[in-house]
Amino acid sequence: MKQMMQSWQHVFKLDPDRELSDEALQAICMSHTDAIMVGGSSGVTYENTDQLLSRVRQFDVPCVLEISDLEAVVPGFDLYMIPMVLNTQQTNWIIGHHVQAVEQYGYLIPWDKLIVEGYIILNPDCTAAKVTQAVASLTTFEAAAYAQVADKMLQLPIVYLEYSGTFGDMELVSDVRRKLDGPRLFYGGGIIDADTARLAADVCDTIVVGNAIYNNLEQALTTVSAVKRS
Ligand SMILES: CC(C)=CCC/C(C)=C/CC/C(C)=C/CC/C(C)=C/CC/C(C)=C/CC/C(C)=C/CC/C(C)=C/COP(=O)(O)OP(=O)(O)O
Ligand SMILES: O=P(O)(O)OC[C@@H](O)CO
Numbered sequence: 526m527k528q529m530m531q532s533w534q535h536v537f538k539l540d541p542d543r544e545l546s547d548e549a550l551q552a553i554c555m556s557h558t559d560a561i562m563v564g565g566s567s568g569v570t571y572e573n574t575d576q577l578l579s580r581v582r583q584f585d586v587p588c589v590l591e592i593s594d595l596e597a598v599v600p601g602f603d604l605y606m607i608p609m610v611l612n613t614q615q616t617n618w619i620i621g622h623h624v625q626a627v628e629q630y631g632y633l634i635p636w637d638k639l640i641v642e643g644y645i646i647l648n649p650d651c652t653a654a655k656v657t658q659a660v661a662s663l664t665t666f667e668a669a670a671y672a673q674v675a676d677k678m679l680q681l682p683i684v685y686l687e688y689s690g691t692f693g694d695m696e697l698v699s700d701v702r703r704k705l706d707g708p709r710l711f712y713g714g715g716i717i718d719a720d721t722a723r724l725a726a727d728v729c730d731t732i733v734v735g736n737a738i739y740n741n742l743e744q745a746l747t748t749v750s751a752v753k754r755s
């Protein structure tokens with residue numbers, strides 16, 4: 526099950542807290558994207574997550590939940606992506622909430638469906654940076670060091686460079702990728718069209734497109750064929 530994400534080149538991230546018409550959802554789910562990731566850093570509830578899952582399930586596309594709030598963990602997703610924010614000094618976002626989750630859910634946890642993402646948040650103005658008080662103004666050298674800790678010491682399956690809301694520094698992304706052996710490198714932030722999608726896809730393994738869905742869907746849809754080789 527976890528292996529499925531090893532082939533993902535393109536992912537659309539849908540925010541349960543934002544409105545999306547049936548027509549828009551259909552276009553996204555039938556776009557040949559590799560997966561739909563459901564997640565957001567605020568306003569995510571059990572109800573809006575459950576409702577979005579049911580709507581996505583009308584289509585034949587993998588659907589995964591990126592957990593940001595324990596109250597909004599809904600059964601029935603293909604995978605559960607667990608962020609671990611590496612560049613925060615608040616231990617809750619590295620391991621605290623996770624321990625609480627294991628205490629709360631215990632034997633109900635489908636371990637074979639859990640994938641830990643080593644998040645490195647690089648846009649100080651994004652919601653996730655504010656929520657987790659991330660130390661987000663990192664040099665390339667520092668970001669690469671975090672990534673290597675995720676790879677060589679923690680042996681995480683994913684390193685996620687998060688620039689949510691803004692297009693990142695592709696040289697930094699490229700340098701980080703050169704340092705990684707094990708993890709798949711996810712990149713998210715400011716991908717709005719085919720050009721930005723290609724630039725990012727050249728230097729990472731998987732691109733994640735979020736806000737563009739809500740700002741300019743037509744352009745957002747062009748990101749799929751821009752990066753998918755098949
Ligand atoms: C029965 C059943 C299915 C049980 C399931 C059991 C299960 C899966 C248990 C969970 C196990 C576990 C270890 C859970 C972890 C719990 C948890 C709350 C961890 C903390 C996660 C975390 C670090 C969150 C911080 C915020 C963050 C990094 C969110 C990621 C998503 C993100 C950045 C979205 C972008 O947000 P957006 O709203 O778009 O932001 P912008 O405003 O910038 O656009
Ligand atoms: O919303 P955007 O800027 O596309 O970023 C995507 C994703 O990385 C957000 O978690």
Ligand SMILES: [Mg+2]
Nearest residue numbers: 540689735736
């Ligand atoms: Mg967003």
